[in-house]
Amino acid sequence: MSPLDRLTHLIAKLPGLGPRSARRVVLFLLKRREALLVPLIQALSETAEAVQQCPVCGNWDVQSPCAICRETARDATLLCVVEDVADLWALERSGAFKGRYHVLGGTLSALDGVRPADLRIEALVQRVTTDHIGEVILALSATVEGQTTAHYVAQQLAATGAKVSHLAHGLPVGGELDYLDDGTLTAALQARR
Ligand SMILES: [Zn+2]
Numbered sequence: 651m652s653p654l655d656r657l658t659h660l661i662a663k664l665p666g667l668g669p670r671s672a673r674r675v676v677l678f679l680l681k682r683r684e685a686l687l688v689p690l691i692q693a694l695s696e697t698a699e700a701v702q703q704c705p706v707c708g709n710w711d712v713q714s715p716c717a718i719c720r721e722t723a724r725d726a727t728l729l730c731v732v733e734d735v736a737d738l739w740a741l742e743r744s745g746a747f748k749g750r751y752h753v754l755g756g757t758l759s760a761l762d763g764v765r766p767a768d769l770r771i772e773a774l775v776q777r778v779t780t781d782h783i784g785e786v787i788l789a790l791s792a793t794v795e796g797q798t799t800a801h802y803v804a805q806q807l808a809a810t811g812a813k814v815s816h817l818a819h820g821l822p823v824g825g826e827l828d829y830l831d832d833g834t835l836t837a838a839l840q841a842r843r
Pocket residue numbers: 704705706707708709715716717718719
């Protein structure tokens with residue numbers, strides 16, 4: 651396979667892209683060698699080398715534990731549970747949350763064969779217990795899978811004594827946190843129940 655074919659093949663694997671758009675991306679990069687192609691190679695290489703998943707919360711960062719877990723100004727008794735790192739980043743962008751996070755890594759799904767052991771639920775229960783977390787906010791999407799997962803996680807947390815709250819209604823059904831604007835996120839967080 652030629653380097654161009656290999657690059658096109660790899661870019662076609664990215665979310666939202668297929669072979670046709672991959673060819674367009676490759677041409678775009680070739681025409682912008684110094685402005686885009688070379689810096690992109692550098693950024694990819696640095697990312698692959700330095701960025702790792704935080705063992706505490708599941709976020710991606712160059713330091714371990716991540717910057718959010720290290721930040722002492724945050725409320726250490728408040729924990730927000732999200733499905734994916736994209737949701738964590740969305741909440742961070744909104745600036746509405748000042749506690750810490752726990753990324754589950756997905757939602758329970760009988761259809762896709764995702765069982766509780768496949769998600770970071772046991773680590774969550776352990777963390778809530780040992781870190782004396784006072785409140786756990788389940789910021790899971792309003793999909794059937796998201797709500798099934800929220801129900802299961804709440805059950806697992808019952809014995810810890812922590813208060814468990816949910817994001818307020820107003821999240822679009824089937825919508826993911828990452829697609830919400832900051833104002834909606836902030837309102838959903840403030841009106842949690
Ligand atoms: Zn972390």
